[in-house]
Amino acid sequence: MFWILINCFGISVCIWVYYKWTRVKRYWAEKGVPHLTPHPILGSLSFLQRENPGVWMRKIYENHKHPYLGVWWFWRPALIVNSPDIARNVLVKDFPVFRDRFLSSGKTDPIGGLNLFTTNDPLWSWIRRRLAPIFTASKLRALQNLFDTKSKELIQRINNEKDKTKINLKIVFTDFTTDIIGIASFGIASDSTLTGEGPMRTVTHGFMNFDLYRGLCWSNIEVSEDVIVAQAAAFVLGGFDTSGSSLTMAIYELAFHPQIQDKLYKEIKQEVDDGTGILNVTKLAEATYLNCVIKETLRKFSPMGWLDRVALNDYRVDENLIISAGTPVYINAIGMQYDPELFPEPERFIPERFLPENKMDIKSFTYMPFGDGPRNCIGQRFAVL
Numbered sequence: 001m002f003w004i005l006i007n008c009f010g011i012s013v014c015i016w017v018y019y020k021w022t023r024v025k026r027y028w029a030e031k032g033v034p035h036l037t038p039h040p041i042l043g044s045l046s047f048l049q050r051e052n053p054g055v056w057m058r059k060i061y062e063n064h065k066h067p068y069l070g071v072w073w074f075w076r077p078a079l080i081v082n083s084p085d086i087a088r089n090v091l092v093k094d095f096p097v098f099r100d101r102f103l104s105s106g107k108t109d110p111i112g113g114l115n116l117f118t119t120n121d122p123l124w125s126w127i128r129r130r131l132a133p134i135f136t137a138s139k140l141r142a143l144q145n146l147f148d149t150k151s152k153e154l155i156q157r158i159n160n161e162k163d164k165t166k167i168n169l170k171i172v173f174t175d176f177t178t179d180i181i182g183i184a185s186f187g188i189a190s191d192s193t194l195t196g197e198g199p200m201r202t203v204t205h206g207f208m209n210f211d212l213y214r215g216l217c218w219s220n221i222e223v224s225e226d227v228i229v230a231q232a233a234a235f236v237l238g239g240f241d242t243s244g245s246s247l248t249m250a251i252y253e254l255a256f257h258p259q260i261q262d263k264l265y266k267e268i269k270q271e272v273d274d275g276t277g278i279l280n281v282t283k284l285a286e287a288t289y290l291n292c293v294i295k296e297t298l299r300k301f302s303p304m305g306w307l308d309r310v311a312l313n314d315y316r317v318d319e320n321l322i323i324s325a326g327t328p329v330y331i332n333a334i335g336m337q338y339d340p341e342l343f344p345e346p347e348r349f350i351p352e353r354f355l356p357e358n359k360m361d362i363k364s365f366t367y368m369p370f371g372d373g374p375r376n377c378i379g380q381r382f383a384v385l
């Protein structure tokens with residue numbers, strides 16, 4: 001009798017799973033949305049074992065010429081958006097529906113789940129308002145000495161390398177960006193640009209002792225130590241690797257394009273260098289060609305190639321599609337940044353695309369290395385500097 005019950009239970013579970021799976025895999029077809037064929041367990045995530053997500057996003061864009069595509073994160077249906085018009089609606093026009101990100105580490109991980117990047121409303125709005133003044137133009141100008149000192153240390157570090165033909169730029173640049181973010185955001189002195197040692201641990205430990213916001217209470221939101229430390233983690237993690245890898249890729253491209261390197265060097269010598277040996281950050285921000293080189297680097301090598309949001313309620317995407325509340329939506333920014341109709345010869349490094357006279361050729365919401373709308377990158381100006 002016992003074994004008959006066990007068998008019946010097993011068969012019922014199998015039938016239920018099969019029924020559920022057939023419903024899951026029909027989800028996008030029933031809505032008339034072009035979609036990938038899901039793997040029975042991983043959904044569309046089977047690519048993770050084989051491919052970089054940015055490369056996968058580009059392939060999706062190239063192979064599916066449609067404004068959107070249905071995918072599955074395991075069994076959860078999600079929508080990838082390839083259209084600048086829908087991107088504008090999601091990121092800006094209908095922002096109240098898409099305030100939240102799908103990405104989160106869950107409630108059991110306070111550092112991963114409570115930081116500005118992963119947290120959702122009402123905490124997100126509160127933190128965002130409080131952190132916005134950290135990166136104003138005047139605050140950034142005040143960092144001139146820091147940028148200067150650390151840049152000199154960077155040169156010294158490179159000069160100290162025994163074999164200058166084999167320098168691991170990614171490591172050197174992330175030591176440099178970690179130092180700058182640690183000092184600029186939290187006042188924590190660190191020597192990793194020169195020595196390459198222990199920067200992130202120092203920042204995170206040090207921030208535990210930094211008590212500017214500690215104990216603050218506003219609009220019924222208690223700011224616990226976890227919330228404060230989570231912001232340190234967001235800035236360090238969101239900032240040091242993105243800007244470090246962007247510097248690395250800029251230098252990589254410049255190495256392959258000596259004529260671009262010469263043009264850039266001349267601009268910096270003529271317009272930025274005032275003979276004091278100190279780079280003026282205000283002039284740096286205005287250096288046209290330098291900014292074009294940065295923008296083109298970020299077009300080709302966006303550290304985050306897609307923008308993650310989740311629909312708070314049922315939402316009409318266009319006349320053919322309504323997505324349900326809770327559907328994750330991913331704007332395929334890297335796909336658009338490699339579209340030859342939007343950026344001709346996308347594989348080539350052409351900073352001139354971003355010259356002021358060519359600005360009109362770049363369609364809105366097709367170039368978004370820092371995201372867009374109220375939830376864009378809070379560190380953008382700092383990162384570019």
Ligand code: HEM
Nearest residue numbers: 116117238239242243304369370371372375376377379383
């Ligand atoms: C080249 C460097 C960087 C790139 C390409 C980059 C890119 C991005 C992107 C694409 C987003 C998502 C925007 C969206 O969903 O619309 C983002 C968010 C964010 N970034 Fe950056 N970032 C960079 C540097 C930095 C730096 C230096 C910091 C901090 C010091 C930083 C802190 C953040 C934070 C906290 C968020 C979450 C904002 C929110 O959800 O309100 N990032 N970044």
